[in-house]
Amino acid sequence: MSHALFTSPPPTNTTTTTIPFTFSPSTRLRPSSLLPEQASLLLSQCTTARRLLEIHAAILRSEILHHTVVNFRLQKSYASLGYADKCQILFRRTPDPNVFFWTNAIHAHAIQGLCFIARLLFTEMLSSDATPNGYTLSAALKACRLSFGKVVHGYAIKQSLHTQPYVATALLDMYARGGDVEAARFLFDEMPEQPIVSTTAMITCYAKQGDLAQARQLFDEISQRDSVCWNAMMDGYAQYRKPNEAVNLFRQMLKSDSRPNEVTILAVLSAIAQIGCSSSGKWVHSFIKNKDNRIQLNTKVGNALIDMYYKCGNLEDACLVFDTMKEKDIVVWNTMIAGYAMHGQSQKALELFDMLRFRGLWPTDITFIGVLNACSHAGLVEQGYRFFRLMKVEYKIEPKVEHYGCMVDLLGRAGLVEEAYDLILGMNGIEPDAIMWGSLLASCRLYNKMSLAEKIANHVVSKGYANSGTYVLLSNIYAALGNWEKVTSVRQLMKESGVQKDPGCSAIELGNKVFEFVVGDRSHPKSRKIYAMLDELNAVIKAHGYVPDTDLVLHDLEEAEKEKALKVHSERLAVAFGLISTKPGTEIKIMKNLRVCVDCHNAFKLIAKVTRRKIVVRDRSRFHHFSEGLCSCGDYW
DNA sequence: TTAGGGTTAG
Structure with a gap:
């Protein structure tokens, strides 16, 4: 590997005054030539690990690491690029670190999720010469759960730091993460002013508890909303299976002064995936593609798109995103494997698993859930056992209840x-x-x-x-x-x-709208036509050999009555509505909240045949693609 | 220097 420090010619003039003081990120560094001020400036402009290594080497050659500001900025740069370990090495070599160094080291570990080390550092600091301040407490609190967080809270009160807005919000957030809503709310109410950051932390707290009404109330009270609070509320809805509310909020946000960012996109795509509304998904995809919106198609966004497309039934679009992504982390592979599995393309899922291993990626426990799920949908018992063993033996992943569940x-x-x-x-x-x-x-x-x-x-x-x-x-x-x-x-x-x-509920997307039907639904304005279509369909498919499977009907009814009960299953209503509302040959896509029953499955095969339509049904566990009298699941589901 | 929002799953 060529390295600027070792390939550039030795300087002709050894006095540092000849070095230009303004550097572009690509400026090659000369050896033994940096002044402390120059090093600090370079570090503040540094955005890549490679560049940071160059600067670090130049600092060592220039023998200026003992300079406190240079040393601090170097440690801070490592911290902000996510290298907590490097930061700690430098920190350990710093004689008498002041509060800045301690805080930075704690913060570096806390944001990387190395909470145990962060807490150790904080404890160690208490017996050092440096005294924690508000900055230190905010950093330490990020690494705390309730038990240790309460200790920090006590310390904050003792030092009268607990009322500082940043500390108070970090405390609120700590209680919120620990699920102690009352403590969080108490701190929130105690704040003389409630900055938007604190309100957002409180919204997140309620949302995580599933108390979306309280979260929404706080959200509605905010006069000047920023992107983060929109995201917190939207994600709350998405996480708690209120996808329609999340999408509505997204629409409102587009009309507001706040601009959607990456996090917004992740939340709204998750909501759209739950609804299964591919037209909205495509709209968001084009929103991402529009450079003016400044959304990077990174691994997270790419992953959310793949997830959305396959859950909306567009496996092809999911593959297209997957294939065009330059960088794919294991999460992206996991999603694509899950997508193939859910669509019953088990062989493709397993091929993908081989491919990721071939590329040297390390599967996670979730990879194996996808793989086992793929085996399950195809009845591959032997293969399933093989993967179950492989997971333990080769990848040292202890099976969880989920893996046993798959088996x-x-x-x-x-x-x-x-x-x-x-x-x-x-x-x-x-x-x-x-x-x-x-x-x-x-x-x-x-x-x-x-x-x-x-x-x-x-x-x-x-x-x-x-x-x-x-x-x-x-x-x-x-x-x-x-x-x-x-x-x-x-x-x-x-x-x-x-x-x-749970009442059976099916949704169908027509144009840009999603229509929902529950069992025996008669609320739709076209209800009469829908039921007329159902009668017609039933007569035609009976002529093609359909025999109602009345075993499943709960009630102790006469046969004719049982048949009636089956006929009004929500997915049947949705199909009938799809048939009367679309042109011949249009594919019909239905999302159901429960598993599709055997009788509807039989009926759908024949409906697809007699109407010459493709019918795609997403049920609770997988996709069924009905066409010409057959289903993609091969009746195995 | 510091506080709030985030991807995959049986």
Whole structure:
């Protein structure tokens, strides 16, 4: 590697006065030639690690490191470029570091998430000659959880630093991160003025607790909003599955004085992915492409785009973004693998996994969730076991409950229900969770494993894990057997436990709008036409061999009534609405909150055939691409 | 020198 310090010719004139005082970032440095002022200036302009190394070398050759300002600026530069370790080496060699040095070293580690070291440094500082000030406390608090944070709080009060706005906000933020809303709110109310930074910290605090109403109230009270507070509120909505509110806020923000930045884009793309509204996603993509908006298509933004596209059903667009990204970190690969898995393209997902290993990237626990999920959707039991072992043996990743969950899903879907059950029983030190039991229960339902299902259900109910899904699955199992007495008792149990069944809800995107339907929905203005279309569809697909699978219907109804109940499943309504609202041949895309039922799956294959349409359905676990009487999942899901 | 917002998942 060529290096400016070693390739430039020796200076003809050794006096430093000949060195120009203004440097561009590319100015080559001459050896043994820097004055302290010049070094400080260079360091303040330095933005890359390579340049910093050059300057560091020049400082050493110029023998000016003992100069306090030079030494401090050098440590600060390493800190701001994320090199906490280098910063610490220099710090340890600094005789009698003053409060600036201590604060910088603590801050350097805190922002890199090296919280333990940051806290150690702070403790060490307390027994040194330097005394922490407000700056130091703000830096240290970033590295604190509640327990140690309270100690710092005590120290702040003792030194009367707790009322300084920066310290108070850092304290507020510390309590907020620890989930102590009351303490955070107390500090907030105690502030004589509530700067926007503190208000935003408070908004984030509420949002993290899911108290979006309180967060919104504070947000609405801000008179001069900046980008950060918009982002905090938007992300709160996105995280708490209120994607429509997040997108609405984004629209308002565009009309305001604040400009969206990278964080805004990440939040709004996450919201759009949840809605599944690809036209909005494409709009945001073009917003990013527009240079005037100054959004860099870096790994995070690229990743959010891939995530959004595949969740909106546009796997091709997701691949296009993936292929054109110059720099891809492991997160980006993880997302693309998850995307292929969710669309049932398991082979592609596994190829991608091989490719990332070939490139020398180190898979993470999340990579393996994608890979195992891919195996699960394709019934690749042997492969799944192989990856499960590979993860432990080669990559030293201890499987978490999520990985076991994938394996249980994989085995259960493949009909190896008892094997899946044994796997759960054999988990060492890992407590099975509700999702895992739910998955196994679903497999029991699929393969009619009654006694195991009952055993699991009793266990789940007694452990208090039961959610609406558990009860619904159990009652479905009894309903399939025609045991209506048990169905009634499960429904009674469900009522007593206060658990409510999530109503099935499907959304369809038409033009730039998203229309939602719940089961038996009659609220749409075109309701009459929708139901007429449903009747017509039912008649036609029956002629093509459709037999309603009434096993799943909960209620103890006559056959004709059961058929009626199936016909009004939300996804059916959405398809009917799509058919009457679009030109022949247009692809129909539907997003459902729950898993699509067997009966709707059968119906959709035939609807796609008779209407010669492609129908794409995103359900809770994957995508189904229906076309010409078949589904991309091969009826395995 | 200092405080607030952020990517992937069964």
